[in-house]
Amino acid sequence: MHASNHFRLKALALGLALMALAACSERSANEAERTAAAAGNKAAELAETARDKTRAFVTSPETRQDAKAVKDAIKNAGTAAVAGIDDAAITLSVSKALARDAELSASRIDVDTQRGVVHLRGPAPSAAAKDRASELAGSVQGVTTVDNALEVRPM
Numbered sequence: 001m002h003a004s005n006h007f008r009l010k011a012l013a014l015g016l017a018l019m020a021l022a023a024c025s026e027r028s029a030n031e032a033e034r035t036a037a038a039a040g041n042k043a044a045e046l047a048e049t050a051r052d053k054t055r056a057f058v059t060s061p062e063t064r065q066d067a068k069a070v071k072d073a074i075k076n077a078g079t080a081a082v083a084g085i086d087d088a089a090i091t092l093s094v095s096k097a098l099a100r101d102a103e104l105s106a107s108r109i110d111v112d113t114q115r116g117v118v119h120l121r122g123p124a125p126s127a128a129a130k131d132r133a134s135e136l137a138g139s140v141q142g143v144t145t146v147d148n149a150l151e152v153r154p155m
Contacts, residue, residue: 087113090142094118097136103129104136109150111137116144124150 057063091113098104098111107129109122118137124130134148 086142087115090116090118090140093140094137094143097140098133101129101132101136104133107150109133113143116142117147118143118145119147119149121149122151123153125152125154127152 091111094111094113095109098107098109103125107123107125109120109124112119112121118140120133120137124133130148130150130152133150134146137143137146137148
């Protein structure tokens, strides 16, 4: 065999091998394309199912009831926080008013406020001072009731 024929034979074999490889690659590419398309379709199907289930969950009576319960709890917590701040302000105002009274300022009167109800505990130097403590506490804005449990102890 002549060298040029040998070279042509090798070139022909190489060409056939490349064509076979291209055919395989084309089949692999087509197969990969079909697999990718199937995966895309499955993902779209799952997304639609998830959307439908989410919509059903969000609009269900149970979820609406739970959302209302959370709303009410938050509202009540806010109201309680405001009431706590108001009670603290009332306690401070009553304590200041009692401290300004010459006869009551020397007494150790404990003032506590819960929901606008002021509780007074401790000693009072006289019955008149005890009554005046009730009047002073009752004159503070936000006080609804005064529970005067002061004990008259002459000093």
